[in-house]
Amino acid sequence: MSGTSLDGVDAAVVVTDGERIEAFEQFDYRPYSHAERATLRAALGRWPGEAGVTEAAEVVETAHAELLSRFDAVEMVGFHGQTLAHDPRGRGTHQVGDGDVLAEVLGLPVVWDFRTSDVKLGGQGAPLAPFYHFALARHIGAEGPIAFLNLGGVGNVTWVDPRKRKPEDDGALLAFDTGPANAPINDLMQARRGLAEDRGGALAASGAVDAAVVEDFLRGAYFRRMPPKSLDRDAFAGLLTAVADLSEADAAATLTACSAAAVAAAVEHFPAPVEGMLVAGGGRHNATLMQMIAARLPFPLLPVEEAGLDGDMLEAQAFAFLAVRVLRGLPTSCPTTTGVGAAVGGGRISRPGG
Numbered sequence: 001m002s003g004t005s006l007d008g009v010d011a012a013v014v015v016t017d018g019e020r021i022e023a024f025e026q027f028d029y030r031p032y033s034h035a036e037r038a039t040l041r042a043a044l045g046r047w048p049g050e051a052g053v054t055e056a057a058e059v060v061e062t063a064h065a066e067l068l069s070r071f072d073a074v075e076m077v078g079f080h081g082q083t084l085a086h087d088p089r090g091r092g093t094h095q096v097g098d099g100d101v102l103a104e105v106l107g108l109p110v111v112w113d114f115r116t117s118d119v120k121l122g123g124q125g126a127p128l129a130p131f132y133h134f135a136l137a138r139h140i141g142a143e144g145p146i147a148f149l150n151l152g153g154v155g156n157v158t159w160v161d162p163r164k165r166k167p168e169d170d171g172a173l174l175a176f177d178t179g180p181a182n183a184p185i186n187d188l189m190q191a192r193r194g195l196a197e198d199r200g201g202a203l204a205a206s207g208a209v210d211a212a213v214v215e216d217f218l219r220g221a222y223f224r225r226m227p228p229k230s231l232d233r234d235a236f237a238g239l240l241t242a243v244a245d246l247s248e249a250d251a252a253a254t255l256t257a258c259s260a261a262a263v264a265a266a267v268e269h270f271p272a273p274v275e276g277m278l279v280a281g282g283g284r285h286n287a288t289l290m291q292m293i294a295a296r297l298p299f300p301l302l303p304v305e306e307a308g309l310d311g312d313m314l315e316a317q318a319f320a321f322l323a324v325r326v327l328r329g330l331p332t333s334c335p336t337t338t339g340v341g342a343a344v345g346g347g348r349i350s351r352p353g354g
Contacts, residue, residue: 001316002060002082002097004153004233005182005282006040007196008032009063010316013074018324020287021139026312030067032059037196043084045234047094056084063311064097065105077102078323079112086126086232093115093125094266099350106352111323113348118333123340124230126154128339130175131325132318134160134167140307147267147274148304149293150315153233155263156336159270161193163223168334168343173339174271176227179234179262181283184255187240192248199238201288207249213242217258223265228339259283260292276300322346 002009008031015023032040036059043056059080068077083099099112115125133148137160148158155178164172182197185204189195198204217239222229239256239258276299283289284303294301304311322332326347333341 001080002063003315004083005186006032006037006153007282009067009069010313011067012310012313012316013071013275014317014320016135016324017322018245018321018328018330019135021135021321024310025319026071027310027316028070029312030063032160034176040082045098045232046084053084053096057098060097061101064102068106074108076109076111076323076327077106078114078319078321079110080114080319081112083233086230088119088124088126088230093119097302099348100354103350103352106117108352109327110350111326111347112338112350114319114322114326114332114346117346118338118340118344121340121342123333123338123344124228125304125338127158127175127177127337128322128333128346129156129315129318130158130160131167131174131332132310132321133158133175134162134173135321136314137162137185140309142275145274147268147270147277149178149277149279149280151181151259151261151281151286151289152315153183153186155179155259155266155283157263157266158279159274161272168265168331171271172220173334173336174227174269176266176269177231178266179222179231179259180239181259181262181281181289182286183233184236185252185259185286188243188249188251188255191240192251197282198252198256198286201256201286203249204252204286204288207247207251207253209257210243210246210250210254213254213301214257214261216242218261218265223262226336227269228337230338236331253288256286256289257292259289260296263293264296274299276302278302278304278307278309280304280309280314282312284311293339308333
């Protein structure tokens with residue numbers, strides 16, 4: 001998985017039949033270099049054939065091939081690619097990285113292009129991890145509704161009722177993007193300090209929140225829309241302009257508060273109360289963000305490690321899991337996860353030698 005935070009590539013091995021999780025095995029991480037990150041950042045918002053897209057694809061394919069070559073005894077690969085643009089009601093969705101290339105380099109079947117089919121059939125194409133969240137809720141023995149929150153560049157949440165038989169059953173899942181998470185904070189740090197992130201939320205913790213900016217942010221039409229719904233990484237790019245006149249610390253605090261407020265607003269759409277919310281993704285390492293979210297919620301907020309899971313690898317595991325579902329012809333999204341008209345299976349399968 002190479003996410004919208006543009007930090008690097010996560011890879012993880014899952015033993016699964018695409019319905020149950022049997023075991024988690026080897027995992028690894030390959031960071032992007034500063035130059036690679038700059039190439040990817042320059043291509044954000046671009047579509048096939050536009051400037052910088054070919055170069056971004058080469059970065060993605062090279063990084064994935066280098067990382068995946070470290071793994072042994074793997075039977076197949078789920079390859080998400082790097083999202084450059086996402087406009088499901090317009091031009092579609094665009095992930096760079098060619099599964100045919102990886103299949104040849106690795107000598108393994110590669111499942112990729114997970115989102116296109118969903119979008120073509122009227123879905124948002126995101127989020128796609130919810131079917132995996134359903135399996136995880138059962139794996140950890142959840143007895144009632146529970147929520148999974150992923151804090152990547154964009155935040156997304158999945159409400160799960162593990163008492164249902166299948167993830168595509170009515171009432172089993174509701175999933176949608178909450179709003180910006182790490183992306184605006186990372187962009188601020190890059191612009192103001194030349195750093196990739198506000199490590200631990202230290203800068204935000206030293207600043208004061210501009211409540212007027214947060215209130216204006218929450219007036220955005222997105223938060224009133226009923227889910228399922230999804231966002232592009234740069235959908236709230238105007239936030240940087242909104243904090244342009246603030247000090248570095250106050251700007252970081254304000255952007256962090258916006259991300260937290262977006263999560264709290266998302267909870268209002270849950271079909272039933274949850275026992276708690278488990279958090280994955282890089283944002284859970286931001287103590288200030290976690291504290292701001294927890295202060296707005298009426299239930300426990302915990303990193304997924306509290307349930308014996310790996311929050312750094314959960315998204316990568318999700319696409320390994322989904323790859324097996326694609327191979328078996330099982331659905332990977334449904335009306336309550338992406339808004340698609342019916343349960344649908346996405347993904348293409350590339351094999352060595354075609």
